[in-house]
Amino acid sequence: MTPEYRTALIELLYQLADDNFILAYRGSEWLGLTPHIEEDVAFSSINQNAMGHAAIYYQMLEDLGEGKSDDLALLRPPAAFRNAVLLELKNGPGNYWDAPDYDWAFAVVRHFFFDVFKSIRLNALKKSSYPPLAAAAGKIVTEQAYHLMHWETWFVQLMMSTDEARRRMEKALSLCWADAGGLLSLGKWGAVMAEHGLTATEAEWRDQWRQAIGQSFARVGYVPIGEPGMAHGDGRNGEHTADLGEALSILSEVYRSDPQATGW
Amino acid sequence: MAAAVPFEQWTAEEKYGHFMRRIENGEKIEADDWMPDDYRKALIRLITMHGISEIMGAFPEKEWVPKAPTLRRKLAIMAKVQDEMGHGQLLLRVAEDLVKPCGKTREDILQDLFAKRLKFHNVFHMPSPTWADAAVIAWLVDGAAILSQTMMLKTSYGPYGRALKRICQEESFHAKHGESLTLSLAEGTPAQRRMLQEAIDRWWEPLLMFFGPKTKEATGHTNVDKNLKYKLRTKTNEELRQEFLSKYVPKIRLLGLAIPDPTLRYDDEKGEWIYREPDWNKFKQIVTGNGPKTDERLRLRRTSYENGRWVREALAQWKAAAV
Numbered sequence: 001m002t003p004e005y006r007t008a009l010i011e012l013l014y015q016l017a018d019d020n021f022i023l024a025y026r027g028s029e030w031l032g033l034t035p036h037i038e039e040d041v042a043f044s045s046i047n048q049n050a051m052g053h054a055a056i057y058y059q060m061l062e063d064l065g066e067g068k069s070d071d072l073a074l075l076r077p078p079a080a081f082r083n084a085v086l087l088e089l090k091n092g093p094g095n096y097w098d099a100p101d102y103d104w105a106f107a108v109v110r111h112f113f114f115d116v117f118k119s120i121r122l123n124a125l126k127k128s129s130y131p132p133l134a135a136a137a138g139k140i141v142t143e144q145a146y147h148l149m150h151w152e153t154w155f156v157q158l159m160m161s162t163d164e165a166r167r168r169m170e171k172a173l174s175l176c177w178a179d180a181g182g183l184l185s186l187g188k189w190g191a192v193m194a195e196h197g198l199t200a201t202e203a204e205w206r207d208q209w210r211q212a213i214g215q216s217f218a219r220v221g222y223v224p225i226g227e228p229g230m231a232h233g234d235g236r237n238g239e240h241t242a243d244l245g246e247a248l249s250i251l252s253e254v255y256r257s258d259p260q261a262t263g264w
Numbered sequence: 265m266a267a268a269v270p271f272e273q274w275t276a277e278e279k280y281g282h283f284m285r286r287i288e289n290g291e292k293i294e295a296d297d298w299m300p301d302d303y304r305k306a307l308i309r310l311i312t313m314h315g316i317s318e319i320m321g322a323f324p325e326k327e328w329v330p331k332a333p334t335l336r337r338k339l340a341i342m343a344k345v346q347d348e349m350g351h352g353q354l355l356l357r358v359a360e361d362l363v364k365p366c367g368k369t370r371e372d373i374l375q376d377l378f379a380k381r382l383k384f385h386n387v388f389h390m391p392s393p394t395w396a397d398a399a400v401i402a403w404l405v406d407g408a409a410i411l412s413q414t415m416m417l418k419t420s421y422g423p424y425g426r427a428l429k430r431i432c433q434e435e436s437f438h439a440k441h442g443e444s445l446t447l448s449l450a451e452g453t454p455a456q457r458r459m460l461q462e463a464i465d466r467w468w469e470p471l472l473m474f475f476g477p478k479t480k481e482a483t484g485h486t487n488v489d490k491n492l493k494y495k496l497r498t499k500t501n502e503e504l505r506q507e508f509l510s511k512y513v514p515k516i517r518l519l520g521l522a523i524p525d526p527t528l529r530y531d532d533e534k535g536e537w538i539y540r541e542p543d544w545n546k547f548k549q550i551v552t553g554n555g556p557k558t559d560e561r562l563r564l565r566r567t568s569y570e571n572g573r574w575v576r577e578a579l580a581q582w583k584a585a586a587v
């Protein structure tokens with residue numbers, strides 16, 4: 001493994017781990033607060049899967065000598081995180097334990113955008129030049145069909161029912177669209193990743209994502225304005241919002257609380 | 265002779281007699297079977313309380329889901345709290361079938377909850393200020409719940425019994441999860457041990473209360489007797505509490521933890537545990553909706569329910585259009 005290959009691989013693994021970790025966290029904040037009890041149960045399965053995937057990627061980083069996986073998830077500063085900014089944004093005003101005014105339309109659109117992207121990325125990673133990653137992607141991708149169907153169903157039903165739902169969904173769509181570009185970015189090491197066969201090129205999965213999302217938009221008669229943007233910066237390069245810092249302090253509150261502790 | 269007459273033409277007493285013979289023979293009653301109003305009411309009270317307790321029971325632990333210390337613990341507690349919501353869902357479906365003939369729906373059950381017309385277990389009105397509370401809840405509250413749920417596995421109402429069967433299987437995982445969390449803290453640093461001991465101190469009285477008062481004189485109602493008569497349950501509150509003490513007092517002591525009751529001992533002669541009675545007036549206050557966290561958690565539940573209204577309306581319209 002050349003130093004350049006190794007750097008690109010580690011960057012890529014952080015993107016994968018952090019995306020899943022942060023979105024699983026945002027999803028877990030919804031627990032007990034979703035529109036109905038059936039959704040609490042289904043949504044929680046999806047979040048557990050994503051958290052499990054994050055753990056797999058952090059473990060790969062641990063195996064590469066990056067440090068203990070719990071430390072990687074919980075003790076890095078926000079600027080070291082490589083998740084797309086779209087995934088770190090708060091679910092809405094308030095906290096999950098106090099007066100949450102969460103936006104279900106935002107949750108549906110964000111998860112839908114992400115899971116469409118996640119499927120495309122996993123399919124590309126099945127052919128990765130790093131064998132442990134290719135093997136993991138092959139396993140994880142089998143769970144994607146269920147997640148995709150879940151969010152696509154929500155997306156279509158909310159887009160095609162009441163006027164209020166349509167209005168809320170369109171608002172969420174324009175919010176998510178403004179940062180969807182950050183999902184598709186591979187960051188400054190992207191060219192090296194593609195060159196070494198670690199992933200497909202950024203252009204390839206951008207096209208695939210646009211096409212897949214375009215089909216769903218056509219089904220519900222929606223036309224986005226402009227191209228997916230990076231309104232809050234490129235998380236792949238360590239640019240983040242204050243929402244990430246806040247999330248990380250909650251995620252690591254107990255883990256940090258006793259520096260002497262060796263086990264939890 | 266009654267047998268020659270079609271069932272619909274039987275007198276109320278004949279129907280009731282037939283029903284009670286079925287109960288005494290250990291037959292299972294199904295949702296569409298004839299049942300006396302009294303039995304239906306007892307079932308609705310029992311099962312909605314159980315279902316709502318599962319859902320409200322997710323709240324004290326849910327506070328710790330995003331904060332769980334490690335990746336492994338985050339995954340485990342997510343799965344555990346999801347199970348509890350699943351139990352709530354399963355039981356609400358059983359309850360929905362029972363309230364349907366009364367013209368009621370899940371919406372009515374939830375409105376009853378928000379208006380405090382519906383009770384839920386005392387333990388879920390209590391605060392859970394530290395990670396150790398999540399450990400003690402999963403270990404001991406779930407441990408207590410397993411005892412009362414296992415006792416009801418043979419309940420005379422078929423749909424409830426089947427739901428309980430699945431619930432009990434999952435509960436045994438929860439108690440193991442809780443035991444593992446507790447062990448890690450017990451074997452940990454002085455600060456971790458202190459946090460655990462404080463959680464035990466907080467939860468001891470609520471745990472004793474969980475099983476309910478010893479005698480009906482203390483509560484002034486006869487729900488337990490009624491549930492015994494209809495074979496919805498097979499043990500009294502006190503029998504369950506004694507089982508709990510026999511099972512958990514040695515385990516707690518083995519971890520070197522103190523139980524905050526200096527009078528607690530096993531009386532060999534009487535063959536039972538002697539313990540300090542919890543404050544039953546406090547218990548009454550709590551279960552009637554005046555516990556330390558009742559209002560906060562109900563508010564959380566109500567706000568999220570109200571926030572989801574536009575979604576439920578959208579789904580209803582989607583369904584109507586699809587028909």
Ligand SMILES: [Fe+2]
Nearest residue numbers: 318347348351
């Ligand atoms: Fe449960």
Ligand SMILES: [Fe+2]
Nearest residue numbers: 348406435438
């Ligand atoms: Fe449980």
